[in-house]
Amino acid sequence: MKYLIVGLGNIGPEYADTRHNIGFMVLDELAKQENAKFYNMRLAYYTEVSFKGRTLHLIKPTTFMNLSGKALNHWMQDLKIPIENVLVIVDDIALPLGTLRLKPKGSAAGHNGLKHIEATLGNNNYARLRFGVGDNYPKGRQVDYVLSGFDKDEQPELPALIDRSIEMVKSFATIGTELTMTRFNK
Numbered sequence: 001m002k003y004l005i006v007g008l009g010n011i012g013p014e015y016a017d018t019r020h021n022i023g024f025m026v027l028d029e030l031a032k033q034e035n036a037k038f039y040n041m042r043l044a045y046y047t048e049v050s051f052k053g054r055t056l057h058l059i060k061p062t063t064f065m066n067l068s069g070k071a072l073n074h075w076m077q078d079l080k081i082p083i084e085n086v087l088v089i090v091d092d093i094a095l096p097l098g099t100l101r102l103k104p105k106g107s108a109a110g111h112n113g114l115k116h117i118e119a120t121l122g123n124n125n126y127a128r129l130r131f132g133v134g135d136n137y138p139k140g141r142q143v144d145y146v147l148s149g150f151d152k153d154e155q156p157e158l159p160a161l162i163d164r165s166i167e168m169v170k171s172f173a174t175i176g177t178e179l180t181m182t183r184f185n186k
Helices: 019-033 065-079 111-122 140-145 154-177 176-183
Strands: 001-006 040-041 044-051 055-059 088-091 100-103 127-132
Touching: 001 019, 001 065, 019 044, 019 055, 019 127, 019 154, 040 100, 040 176, 044 065, 044 154, 055 065, 055 154, 065 088, 065 111, 088 111, 088 140, 100 154, 100 176, 111 127, 127 154, 140 176
Parallel strands: 001 055, 001 088, 088 127
Antiparallel strands: 040 044, 044 055, 100 127
């Protein structure tokens, strides 16, 4: 069984630990825990890890957020992974920090990475793990907010949330979306 796990983010040191890059951060930690190393391949940094007889193909698109669909589509076709085995990890300003929510499908909710994936695939029937980053910004400053780092008081919470996200990714690949939602969505 093969799964494509897509962490959304932007490449480049200036984006490294920003809210918008939480997808990259989750996959970096997962790879680190499994002693896997990312390689710069076509349209993405790529690595794979095995878990309970499944192969998790991890990608961090190098296309920048607004063209994420290009990388997802390429790797889905290349690895012949069906849409039901695809999981996208994305930051979500509609959820407070500390909230992790797996959804089987849904709207892009204004997120440019999800918008492009939806446009590229022609549907929104892919699972996504929404990582709440809060919405503590003044009106009209959303872009600055998601492209900034986590606040000092938020940073201590991140390791546990990232670990929980990794558990959810592994759960998705072993017991599926519905059971994972029941177990983890609060």
